[in-house]
Amino acid sequence: MTLQARTREMTNMSDKEQKIIIPGLGEVMPDSGLVPLSNCSDGYFKTGENGVNSIHSTGDGKVELIAFKGKTLAYVNSIMGYPAYYPVHPVKLY
Amino acid sequence: MDLDGTTVRSEGFWIWIIQQTCRDLLKNTRFELEESDLPYVSGHSVSEHLKYCIHKYSPESTVEEARGSYFKHTQHEMDETRKERGRKGAFMPVEGVGDFLLELKAKGLKIGLVTSGLYEKAYPEILSAFDVLKMGLPEEFYDCIITAGFPLRRGGQELSPKPHPWLYAEAARIGPGISFEERNSVIGIEDSGAGVCSIRLAGFPTIGLMGGNIIESGTKGLCDYYCFNFREISNVIELANILPG
Numbered sequence: 128m129t130l131q132a133r134t135r136e137m138t139n140m141s142d143k144e145q146k147i148i149i150p151g152l153g154e155v156m157p158d159s160g161l162v163p164l165s166n167c168s169d170g171y172f173k174t175g176e177n178g179v180n181s182i183h184s185t186g187d188g189k190v191e192l193i194a195f196k197g198k199t200l201a202y203v204n205s206i207m208g209y210p211a212y213y214p215v216h217p218v219k220l221y
Numbered sequence: 222m223d224l225d226g227t228t229v230r231s232e233g234f235w236i237w238i239i240q241q242t243c244r245d246l247l248k249n250t251r252f253e254l255e256e257s258d259l260p261y262v263s264g265h266s267v268s269e270h271l272k273y274c275i276h277k278y279s280p281e282s283t284v285e286e287a288r289g290s291y292f293k294h295t296q297h298e299m300d301e302t303r304k305e306r307g308r309k310g311a312f313m314p315v316e317g318v319g320d321f322l323l324e325l326k327a328k329g330l331k332i333g334l335v336t337s338g339l340y341e342k343a344y345p346e347i348l349s350a351f352d353v354l355k356m357g358l359p360e361e362f363y364d365c366i367i368t369a370g371f372p373l374r375r376g377g378q379e380l381s382p383k384p385h386p387w388l389y390a391e392a393a394r395i396g397p398g399i400s401f402e403e404r405n406s407v408i409g410i411e412d413s414g415a416g417v418c419s420i421r422l423a424g425f426p427t428i429g430l431m432g433g434n435i436i437e438s439g440t441k442g443l444c445d446y447y448c449f450n451f452r453e454i455s456n457v458i459e460l461a462n463i464l465p466g
Contacts (some may be wrong), residue, residue: 186439
């Protein structure tokens with residue numbers, strides 16, 4: 128199942144409404160490998176609550192991206208029990 | 222720029238070390254990893270690789286026991302490499318990397334090498350590759366080399382800081398002295414998912430290189446560009462018009 132289809136299934140939104148932007152990263156493209164989540168794995172953030180627009184994890188689940196209006200936090204998981212949050216800063220190549 | 226997979230092809234060697242470790246744990250000198258094991262014994266941290274093998278093949282063993290064996294083999298093989306008696310072809314330069322590095326140097330761009338591996342693992346690798354490329358000593362070529370440092374014996378510890386941003390942040394700041402405000406004058410190049418995340422969280426434009434586990438780890442969305450080879454990366458850098466530091 129594609130990322131878009133999974134997201135559609137989770138949120139019950141139409142194609143037109145489905146464009147997801149992660150501030151600092153850009154639009155979530157179908158081949159991005161990112162997977163939508165309803166909750167951050169530490170339970171601190173939930174999609175649709177407290178200003179959280181979306182949560183996506185990398186395909187391997189090591190990093191989760193919590194998107195708010197205009198800013199994104201990255202949650203780095205840790206098998207050693209020391210996870211961390213970092214801001215996702217926008218970058219520009221050209 | 223990353224070491225393993227991006228600058229030096231060493232994946233086969235490190236998988237072989239894990240296989241040697243499994244042989245120790247199982248006390249079976251004929252043990253072979255399976256094809257299906259490969260995604261789980263490369264591209265992550267040593268502890269994660271070993272945990273996978275223990276879970277699948279030797280549930281009675283501990284990670285500490287496995288790490289002890291892993292570092293024993295690593296130290297032995299690295300000593301052999303330093304004495305030019307190491308496994309033939311263990312550390313070969315990635316195709317096109319020599320010309321790419323020389324091209325960057327000719328443009329006056331500063332180049333940093335970044336690895337999650339310990340110095341005692343990383344240095345013989347890059348030295349072997351530079352020998353093949355006839356490029357002299359790595360420490361004279363690079364503007365900075367950032368590794369996970371030295372082991373705190375006993376037990377041989379290894380940090381695995383990617384996907385945390387610290388190593389790349391340090392490579393830009395400590396080596397060439399580039400401040401956070403100037404971060405868009407830096408480009409990070411990686412072939413692994415953890416590495417891509419590390420660069421991107423450090424706040425640098427990120428180029429993913431095919432050949433590692435970027436697609437498999439579902440991290441392509443964090444790459445500003447995903448390139449198939451160094452020629453393509455050269456073109457991206459050319460267009461970016463990054464000025465010499």
